[in-house]
Amino acid sequence: MTSAAPPSRAHRPVEGRPGCSIEQALQLVGDRWSMLILRDTFRGLRRFDQIRRDLGIPKAVLSERLRKLVDAGILERRRYQEHPPRDEYRLTRMGRELSPILVALMHWGDRWLQESGPPTVLVHEPCGTDVHLGFHCATCGVDFGPLEIASRPGPGALR
């Protein structure tokens, strides 16, 4: 208890443990392949072999990951033909709500990792404007950055 925290930190944009949501989320989608599988499902790929060929992932690994994502409720397996029996994997609502994570990864990669500009741009379909993902405060009516974020214990905080 004597541990003096490092120089007074007022802002800690992201905080957690041990039930940290980031940690929990990463246990589901934090491995090498899951995010890429999900990216593919967002792109409209739904079938085993489509995804396998696109990613070059070993079949056993894909099989296991899909099972894991279905068990978690992120994907659902839906039969689309009876003879021969064929299933496809579709995003559930839970899965679709991962989109900000994918978009954030994409924007960050575009900005910092691509030398010749974004390979793909996302647009707001109704108007064609480039998609902007950011912190927006409804109260203040402004966009803001990570330095204006503070954290507090929430209702799920134990201890």
Place this chain on the structure above:
Amino acid sequence: MTSAAPPSRAHRPVEGRPGCSIEQALQLVGDRWSMLILRDTFRGLRRFDQIRRDLGIPKAVLSERLRKLVDAGILERRRYQEHPPRDEYRLTRMGRELSPILVALMHWGDRWLQESGPPTVLVHEPCGTDVHLGFHCATCGVDFGPLEIASRPGPGALR
């Protein structure tokens, strides 16, 4: 993301490979530990042993990950004392801009993985409002979801 090609699309709506920004980003921060290391640095942890103890990560792995993150420009290593020589790891601008990803992961985990509510909440410091991360269209002036997103080839698209 909705541009999920009805049957008759010959070309790929999203160029997912191999220059895909999501893939590139995941090569840097998509392994089991990197995101957690970064979460800790956002929380204000800067030193090797602090992070190691917090995560329970093997030292060899932490050492290698920190090197990788420093090489990538996400963290910087800064000497903060000479005798004995001690370094700390700090987020660069590139690193700080990962915050939307962490926040998105956190929000998703809060919503779908926590039964008793978020362990931590983030607020917009100036006004105390809960942080909202989302798609906002400056042109239309509205928030929107993934179903209103379409994708197009960008300036970095080859082929």
Place this chain on the structure above:
DNA sequence: CAAGTCGGTTCGGCGATCGAACCGACCGGA
């Protein structure tokens, strides 16, 4: 001088991942 801290590296074991092979159900063509 001994014990402890900090930031590592080295090492042997082991579990996850890899590619290749195999499989059953089905389809289309010759």
Place this chain on the structure above:
DNA sequence: TCCGGTCGGTTCGATCGCCGAACCGACTTG
């Protein structure tokens, strides 16, 4: 009927990367 191909897997042996434990040097504190 036989042949080849597709689809969605499972099984298997080899290999890769992660694991915890031990060790290390530079330094501080008691």
